[in-house]
Amino acid sequence: MKSLKKLHSKDFTWPVLKALNDLYEKKKTTAKIQQVDYIRYLMAQTELIAQKKGNSNILVAGDGYKEYYEANFQSAYQYYYNFLNQAGIRPDGGKNFTEEDIRTLMVIYESRNELRGNLTNIEDFSGKVFDYAGSKYLKFRNSVRNAVLKILEIDEFPQTSKDLQYRLVVDYPTPKAIILCENKSFLKQPWNAKELEVKLWHVGGNNIAILDNIDEMELVYPMYYSCDWDFHGLEIFQRIKSKLKNRGTEIQILTPPSPHQYLPSDSFMQNSRWNYKVPFSGLDKEVFSSKEREIITKLIKEDLWIEEETNVLKDMFYYNFK
């Protein structure tokens, strides 16, 4: 479930980020990045980067590059660099991670203990954790696979084929709530947890059975659910709500604040469809407040959905938090 905007956003690879940092720290780089579209643009349209006179293999920083780098890349680079060191992954330019890969590695690192105990085969892990890239991804991306193996402190993935049961968590020591997220996007922005003073949970795919075994201690916090507002997301919410009810706990769905960014149900990579054979798409009206029902009715009527990650978590949380 991904919108087109993902494809448009510039997703730099680690070698490029590192080369840009070299240009900042050493004023030059020999990295082979001159064919990268964005670098070509900088060379052709600005004075920020240029080939060194007499040696076209070397790029040098021009006037204003320092300020440009600090404004656009420095904080992200430092963030990734510190993480890779912390995880014991040598941050050299040979690691062809994408930014999304690194953010995913961060989530894996945060939940490494839980994941270690619940591993299955590499295709399953790749498909569920690297869902933006598919089940074959880890197998063929050596540097990413090696990074995962390093983080989990294992030599290889097991061959087993049981269902993967895991919970990805971004922790906060004194949380005022737990937000359960259908997708991993908010977990990849762990500053959310700090800013909002919450814990973020992602339960593996459609596998919410693990909620039956959550430690009692966790259930004392107010719980919220963040999801795509499509049939699939809302239906999962109903099941989660009922599971937690059995544990004596309530959970509140996070309603997106206005203005809503509606998307058509047939958008790219969106597979969830409303069921027009039954009223209210077969959802239980009792589960939702009148305001929530109003939004859902509109979505069904106009065949729309709201993607979880188009919402700003902070705004959505304070809109719902009491």
Place this chain on the structure above:
DNA sequence: TATCCGATGGTAGTTTAAAG
């Protein structure tokens, strides 16, 4: 026969260290 899978070797790119 066609396809899948793992092994293998070549290649491109990076890093490190030595030489200029």
Place this chain on the structure above:
DNA sequence: CTTTAAACTACCATCGGATA
């Protein structure tokens, strides 16, 4: 300090065996 050379790492195409 800059350039060159060697060592290393990851990527990719290919090949042959196994399997359906």
